[in-house]
Structures are given as C-alpha cells and as structure tokens.
Amino acid sequence: MPRVAVDNPPLTQLPYGLFSAASVEAAAPGRWLLGVEYDTDGCTQAGVIGGWCPEDPGDHTMTVPPGVTYPTADGFVVYAGVACKLPGMVEDAGTRAADRLTLGEQTAVERHVWTTQLAVPAAVLATGSETAVGLVDAVAALERDLGEMFGAVGTLHVPRWLVPHLAAADQIVRDDRAGRLTTVLGTPIAAGAGYPGTSPSGTAPGAGAAWMYATGPVVVRRGPVVTPATERTGAFDPSNNEVTVRAQRDYVVTTDCVLLAVQTTTGGTP
Template sequence: MSTPYYEVQNPPVQPRMYGLFSTAAVIFGDGRWMFAGVTSETDGCSQARLVDPACPPTGETGGDTSLQGQPRTYVNGSPFIVYAGVTCGPVANPLPEDVARRRLALGEQWRVERTVWERQLATADAVEATGAATAVPVVDAVAALEQALANLFGGQGVIHVPVRAAAHLAAAQLIERDGQMKRTTTIGTPVAVGGGYPGTGTDGSPPTAGQMHLYATGPVVVRRSDVVVPATLRSGALNTSTNQALVVAERTYAVTTDCVLLHVLADLT
C-alpha cells in the first residue's frame, strides 16, 4: 500500500515577459467604460503641412497654396471579460477564490493578446507597409513597418509579433532588451511579443511555413477593472446536487490601439 503524497507549496509561477502589457499603458479601475466601451481623441495621425512664403525655384514644387485642416480623429475600444476558474469540492484549501485569482493573473495577458489580435490587428483595415501583400525578408519587414509608422504616425508606435517570430528577429539583431520587461527595435520602437498572437493574416488565414504576419499600431492603452469573484463556496458557487463548486475570477478589459494599423508578411527563412 503506497502512502499518500504530502502536499507542499511551490514557489509561485513567474508571469511571462515581453508581452502586450509590457508595451502598453495599463490603466486600472472600474468605471462606466466597463459597459459602454471607450472612445478618445487622438492627434497621432495628423499631418503637418508646408506653406512656403517664397516662390519655389523653376521646376520645383512649393508648399500648399492654401491652408488645410484635418478632421478630429477618435479611437474606440469595446469591453470584454476575461476569466479563469477552478472546480472543487465543498472543502478546499487553499480557498478556490485565491486559486482562481492566481490563474487569472497568469492567463489573462494571453487571452487579451488573442482578442486584440483577432479583433483589432488581423483585420481588413490594415494597410500594407510595403505596398503589397507579398512576403519580404524579415529585416525588410521590420524596416517597412518602422518607416510606415514614421510616415503616418506622429508618435512612437508598437510592433506586434508572435512569440515564434521573436527568435528570428533576435537572430537578425532587430530587437534588443530595454530593461527587464520590455523589448524594442534598434531605434526604440516597443515590440509586443505576444504569446496569444497566432500570426494570422488580415483575412484570418494562418501563415505558410517559413512566413509570419507582423503588425504595427500606434500606442496601446489597456484599461482593466478590478478582479471580481462573483460567487465563492459560501456564497452560491456550490452545486449541492453534485457537491461540486465552480469558482471564477474575472475582470473587464477595453483596449485601444492608436489610429494607424499596418501589416507586413515576413519571410523568416
């Protein structure tokens, strides 16, 4: 007869580094945005124009002949809920709500990354950074994204890459460490290395072998509510007919990516 295992507490699992949260402005707190979503004005995609007070030399083009403006621009983010749960019997130690909170803390970034990629990055609105949908070498892909960001956006953007593309970017010396939790390109553009990024194209199709879809946006803002545990063992989570409980921890998110959205298909071979 074998003796039962003795339960011990292991050190906590360390969260994954270099993901979307490392490049975003993360804002905490509940609010009306949890139900209606968020909208905010941005000046990032405005363009400065030229008025040349002197006549241009023969054969050259001067600045605008009349003053022009651009309409006000807004970015929007719809709310979504991310949760993690645990099933257990009526007697549990540690408390299942504590387990659910820990699981949420470890898994929520992945789920937010997957949601942002599918709803806000890999869409038909993305502009081809190279002007075409054909694959280019990975160095040219990153260069095209950064040049397009510089042309179309007045501030610092973010490049979004799946985890399996990160090694190729590092091998080509395209990304480097900025502190303990952040990756950037050689000119300082933040790189979100998303474990939840599937690498799909603008139509949702997976990349072919040796290729990867990369995206770039303006700054990312992540709003997230406080963690909520709707029911515990003592407050309704226990199903008395099965003597089992489902305890979940959840929080609401809304993510905005500023006005530019760029895509490039990179050849990793």
C-alpha cells in the same frame, strides 16, 4: 503510501508581452466597459510652405485636413476559475481563481486584441502586398510607414516565437530598465504568446511565416479582479457536490488611429 503535498512552484507572468509594451491603467468600474472613444492627433501631418516672408507673405495656400479622428474600442471580460467536486479541498478557491487569472490574462487579452483589432481587413499592407518578406525588410516597412503615417512612437505586435529570429537578425533591443523589447529605433515590441500570426483576413500563414502588425501606442484599461461568487456565496452546486469559482476582470484596449500589416518569413519552421 499517499503522496506528500508540497507548495506550488512559483509562477511568473510571461515577460515582454502586450502589457510590457502598453500603458496599463487601472480603472474603477463604470460605463467605460461599454466602449470608449477619444480624439487623437496621431494621424495628422504637418505641411511646409517654401519661401515664406513675414513682410510679404504673398499668395500661399495652407491646406488643413478637416475633421477630427476618433479611434474607438469595445470592452471585453477575461476570466479564469477553479472547479472541483471536493469543496473541502478548495477553501481558497477565490484566491486560486484570481491567481490563475493573473497568470493567464495577458495571453487572453493578446488573443482577443489580435483577432478583433489587429488581424482585420482594415489593416494597411506596409509592403503593398501579402507576399512574405524577410525579417529586416518587414520591420523596416513597418517603421517607415509608422513614421510617415503616424508621426509618433507606435507599437509593433509580433508572435512570441518570432523573437529569437528577430534577435538573430539584430532587430530587437532589450530595454531592461523599462522591462520591454524595442526595435533599434526604440519602438516598443509586444511579443504576444496569444498572437497567432494570422493575416488580416484571418488565414494562417505557412510554416516559418507570420504576420506582424504596427499600431499607435497601446493603452490597456482594466478594472479590478472580481469574484462573482465563492464556495460560500452561490458557487457550490449541491446536486453534484461541485464548486466552481470564477475570477474575472473587465478590459478595454485602444491602439490609436494607425494599423499596418506585413507578412514575414524566417525561412524555417517555428
């Protein structure tokens, strides 16, 4: 007897990933996919003048750094699809492709952001060394440098498997109202399933070790979900009786003007 078809089990996008720690903005299709830039006040520092007297200012020198910082980011496309040699079985292929995109796009975005914007040679080593340190020391180093170099609330980026270890070390607070994880100082944590934990040079760490990064606030700009072709508008190939339907979405992710890195270890294996 043939098996009985039943409804698919309900599926939910992974919580506490990059999207939970970022500002996610819907954007209409436009030139922004070609790349964006903006001027930021994040990586500036205030100065102090001692002994200032309004009636007798004297000879006080105030140094203001020249220029304006312009962070940039390039666009990319995330996609998912359905392929089947029985077109009649996938009449809802466009919906199925869009559902698959919705479930998998966060992890795909995380993987792309990690390999192109986080784990890059420009990252500053928070401890001054590539040597792995304990979880508490790693978080402390990132928080210290964020405070000294950025001066605003930033974002920590950690592989998802590190979260239980960070929790055991009392380095994570779950903010249920905001639906996100933070450090004890309130810095949002992106716990990415797509974050591989690699170094700024792209090398994989040893067992039980991983790299963590810190950036400024993350803004995810994304366009609408688009299905370029359906089984009725060009996605069907009569030569092999196969239909391939793809759903896709345009993205640009900015992380502002600071990028810090530190290698940490749990002492065990993931």
